[in-house]
Amino acid sequence: MKISIVGTGYMGLATGVGFASKKNHVICMDIDKKRLDKIEGGKSPVYETGLQDLLERVVEKKNLEVSSDLDYAVKNSDVSFICVPTPSKRNGSSDLKFIDKVSRNLGSSLAKKDSYHVVVVKSTVPPRTTEKLVIPNLEEFSGKKAGENFGVCMNPEFLREGSALDDFLNPDRIVIGELDKRSGDVLVELYANFNAPIIRTGLKVAEMIKYASNAFLASKISFANEIGNVCKSLGIDVYEVMMGVGLDHRISPHFLRAGVGFGGSCFSKDLKALVNKSKTIGYDPVYLEEALNLNERQPVRIVNLLRKRVGTLRGRNICILGLAFKPNTDDVRDASSIRVVKELLKFGAKIKAHDPKSMDNFKELFPGLLYCKTAREALRDSDACLVLTEWEDFKNLEDKDFSVMKNRIIIEGRKALNPNKVKDFEGVCW
Ligand code: UDX
Secondary structure (H helix, E strand, C coil): CEEEEECCCHHHHHHHHHHHHCCCEEEEECCCHHHHHHHHCCCCCCCCCCHHHHHHHHHHCCCEEEECCHHHHHHCCCEEEECCCCCECCCCCECCHHHHHHHHHHHHHHHCCCCCCEEEECCCCCCCHHHHHHHHHHHHHHCCCECCCEEEEECCCCCCCCCHHHHHHCCCCEEEEECCHHHHHHHHHHCCCCCCCEEEECHHHHHHHHHHHHHHHHHHHHHHHHHHHHHHHHCCCHHHHHHHHHCCCCCCCCCCCCCCCCCCCCHHHHHHHHHHHHHHCCCCCHHHHHHHHHHHHHHHHHHHHHHHHHCCCCCCEEEEECCCCCCCCCCCCCCHHHHHHHHHHHCCCEEEEECCCCHHHHHHHCCCCEECCCHHHHHCCCCEEEECCCCHHHHCCCHHHHCCCCCCCEEECCCCCCCCCCCCCEECCC
């Protein structure tokens, strides 16, 4: 099938490359020409496991091309996926300005096309956005009728950064929210060679499935953190507890890893948007709000623990290992490390940091920290160390690496260190 992808961020690019690898022809469209040049040259603008290799292959095979011309992208494809960001506004609601703009532009492009075309919303949008914003824009700017002259679907993504490509190619399920059967049939055909159950729903159900999934996963982590905080005071390792809990098939062992809190571009953003949406319809979502609040408190907990061990933080050298919001990505958006660093700076600490991939991105937020090429360099002469991302590299650290510290105080915010290689460290909630 011929596909166009509008927006080539992490999600758009992984989706485009994934579809191209399944022998579809993909046009990646973006307004950022520099980004497109990179993609056209077979160079991924983001670090994502496997993406670089597969991108190179699909570009070489001419299964993927780029364009900054939306009319061209629409004219030369059967389906357009909207993959633009939906960031948080200050009040937590979802900022739909990119969705608004792209759906208007897509409407104008549809006006110039005679054959049937399906527009698919892949971006995460609050329930009823496709109905209330996207379709009216498409109809107004195309002068055509949705469900008659063109199709509309809402097809949420469940891609985790760091394994986005694998998640795309091997999904647990594919959700197709459809305006009508004809629109949905096109996506069913597109996904025919994926080995996953397909669920066909209405548009707003598909939008809600995405929010409910992320809200549940985020709450599951906050739940594990809460139990972890209690465990810590009782001298119990919450990881042992969750192993026993997760074996209950009704619960599952996933997303029960306690720690310094969830980060990333989706969980907080989506939870806040759902909270905001609920409030606009007069419902007070206390459970979801508390999952968010608990997440804000975890980074403060690790700094409080540090203060108990170190005493005053003013002028102390604190080493931070791990800045990315999780391993195998250079992304620091909403990372717990940001909250930890802000807290440390508030108490006057000096920070030396190391991360295998994300130091450049972190530097843009905190240019004043000392960034070190190796973990050992960051550890040298430090008064304490906080480990905030469970990178594989850190699992290989040994006692002799920590011997260069001035004071040996090590606290993990994630299960990152190997107890067979490193002695005397504690966890934020274990
Ligand atoms: C998430 C969703 O998983 C994905 O389906 C959605 O489409 C986008 O948002 P992502 O943000 O890439 O994906 O990362 P994920 O692996 O879900 O982890 C998010 C955060 O939760 C990370 O900071 C991670 O360290 C933390 N986490 C995860 C925990 O603290 N404990 C866990 O058990 C799992």
